[in-house]
Amino acid sequence: MISKVGQIMLYVNNQDEAAKFWTEKMGFSVISEEDNGQGMRWIQIAPSNEAATSIILHNKELIAKMAPELNLGTPSLMFFTENLDKLYNDLSNKNITVGEIVNMPSGRVFNFADSEENYFAVMEKNE
Incomplete structure (x- = not known):
């Protein structure tokens, strides 16, 4: 039986730039680098x-050569926040492209x- 989602593979063109985006702009931490x-x-x-799930930043070009059968598209990820308005404003102020806030049933x-x-x-x- 599967007990949790452990890691999500995110294939990127530039690992260092991607890590910089996620840490400096999104507030994530680097858990490990191998x-x-x-x-x-x-x-x-x-x-x-303490997060139950982490994201692994992989070099898209290298993975494509090693395993051409893999789907290297970006996964559709949904993150949760307790303060949507604050996060929206923070990201906007960091010049991150953000879409409109939409009211969904959930x-x-x-x-x-x-x-x-x-x-x-x-x-x-x-939560």
Whole structure:
């Protein structure tokens, strides 16, 4: 039986720029960084060290060569926040592309783009 989602693979063109975006603009932390010494490098990031799920930043070009059968598209991720308006304003002030706040049956949502123009969504969710 599967007990939780452990890691999400995010294939990016520039790992260092992606890590900078997620840490400096989104407030994530680098949990670990690995390099096998043969060109395979990955960076594990998460909203906090205690997060149940983390994101692994992989080099898209290298993975495409190693495993051409993989779907390297950006996953459709939904993040949760307890204060949507504050996060929306913070991201806007950091010159991050944000979409309009939309009222959905499950709560208010907006999307944002990372430094490579991959889009992700955020929903207001009080835990």
